[in-house]
Ligand SMILES: CC(C)[C@H](C(=O)O)[C@@H](O)C(=O)O
């Protein structure tokens with residue numbers, strides 16, 4: 195079998211702990227399915243600032259570019275929060291997205307049966323919620339010109355939001371294709387009653403829509419979407435939107451499932467290359483204590499096997515193993531009802547490995 | 551008593567119906583408290599497009615400018631949704647905000663006891679939720695340059711988000727002052743890890759904060775705020791944020807109360823002038839049938855009496871009358887559990903008038 199190369203970014207906070215468990219899972223899929231993975235660890239985020247003086251060192255980018263996929267734990271923490279812009283983990287994150295051409299961020303928001311009660315939403319409202327936010331990740335106000343200038347009313351700050359037709363079209367087509375493989379419903383979210391970029395967005399969506407006649411399309415204004423996610427979460431299938439709106443709505447969607455500690459994400463570019471990471475953050479408050487839940491990172495790894503490598507059998511096996519271990523009642527402290535019975539990060543990882 | 555002049559914009563859809571009830575309430579406060587109001591109706595929104603060829607006619611603006619306050623029902627509807635930009639109701643809305651200098655939009659999100667169960671959130675999570683979103687209303691990406699241009703990858707669209715120190719400072723100071731009169735907690739929401747306008751915003755907040763030492767301040771990133779509103783809504787008191795984020799978060803906050811049909815809003819400028827309107831929209835689907843709930847508009851009128859005119863006694867009386875009528879079990883169809891017992895728009899208005 196071909197050896198697949200995976201760049202591993204453990205990162206900050208609980209990153210190294212959860213990534214370690216995901217790597218065990220990778221090793222196990224080698225044994226069981228005969229796949230072969232070569233992992234290469236590389237520095238990124240806060241730890242890279244500390245050791246290399248920049249959140250995204252050249253060699254890190256080189257390691258990622260030479261890999262078939264990237265597995266990322268989590269980056270950031272209060273230690274670097276007051277740093278100047280160039281020395282902040284987020285700057286590294288934006289940099290790596292752009293440098294690797296990761297224009298699409300997929301954030302599935304699903305409800306885990308065992309966590310239904312963890313949501314602040316009523317169970318009957320949540321019932322059947324299974325949606326995915328497709329967020330444009332390398333354009334919009336995140337990457338447009340930003341600067342300060344002196345205005346007539348004193349200093350002013352400027353951010354620029356830019357989208358071109360090609361950028362919108364590639365993400366929108368991807369979202370239509372994802373919808374075709376799911377429940378065939380696409381909600382395109384914009385603010386076309388105010389923004390020019392949203393009007394362009396909507397034009398492109400309407401132009402390509404006839405090519406996907408099996409997909410039911412609705413246009414939803416972003417403010418209305420923030421409401422509808424709360425009112426009728428289960429009615430959404432695929433939501434596609436621009437970078438800033440996607441940042442806000444994907445977090446809202448993740449939180450309403452109650453399962454945020456368990457959600458995986460994928461950032462994709464052209465071709466099969468992708469960066470996979472848990473939706474949760476670096477949780478510096480519990481770092482190094484064996485308390486972190488590795489499931490989101492393990493499920494991100496399953497997503498990688500499925501989407502980048504096409505190893506559906508291994509991905510299925512990992513997802514089934516996670517379900518089995520949860521069904522058997524095992525919980526890390528973040529999701530345990532009885533905290534005294536909670537198991538550690540490593541114990542959870544080992545149980546999942548054993549179940550594959 | 552001095553005669554106060556109120557410009558009345560009935561608008562589109564259910565606007566005229568709900569505004570009619572609010573006007574009865576105004577008349578009743580004249581009888582009971584001896585205040586005097588002169589109302590002047592003026593065209594705005596869709597109806598102005600139809601009758602005058604523009605959503606915001608010059609004479610409408612003149613009527614508003616010569617008034618002490620504006621009462622607005624609702625504007626917009628599918629009829630005008632595909633119009634070119636200059637002929638859309640929303641364009642009128644943005645225009646009137648700018649022309650009247652309404653830089654601050656106050657959106658209180660409270661839970662009505664009788665509507666607790668209407669929320670999709672669990673009652674125990676919602677318990678005690680009483681927050682207000684202070685949204686900057688005349689700056690940011692809503693009003694910056696917007697245009698199309700030809701780029702190297704085809705046509706592109708551009709929106710510009712601009713904030714100057716003075717604009718941020720006036721809204722932030724207002725939010726601090728509102729917090730001082732409430733539970734003394736302020737959450738300032740931005741995206742300072744990405745946007746230059748947010749970094750300016752945060753600098754201004756941190757500079758003026760020491761002048762309000764009794765207010766507990768937290769900075770919350772917008773994506774995190776979208777999550778925290780769901781997780782811990784009752785922990786928020788005052789939320790202050792820029793125009794676009796405020797649009798999204800205030801709708802999310804309104805929806806989670808389950809009471810969106812009952813929420814009032816105020817848009818304020820310098821001095822005591824203000825525009826008051828219900829949070830709900832023009833609901834064209836139920837227009838003209840006597841089904842609309844006039845309570846949000848009546849409560850917006852109470853807000854006007856309190857904030858623009860300082861008539862706290864009358865405002866208190868209106869709010870108490872609304873509570874009394876609801877406590878007695880009267881419901882319009884939108885909030886009725888048993889729809890067959892629902893009363894009409896006019897009946898609800900009359901009951902509230904009688905209770906003042
Ligand atoms: C850390 C931040 C720059 C980032 C973003 O806004 O994209 C994060 O919120 C995310 O969603 O991955």
Ligand SMILES: CC(C)[C@H](C(=O)O)[C@@H](O)C(=O)O
Nearest residue numbers: 387388417640641643644797
């Ligand atoms: C209609 C639209 C332009 C408006 C806005 O985005 O400000 C509306 O959503 C609101 O919140 O008042």
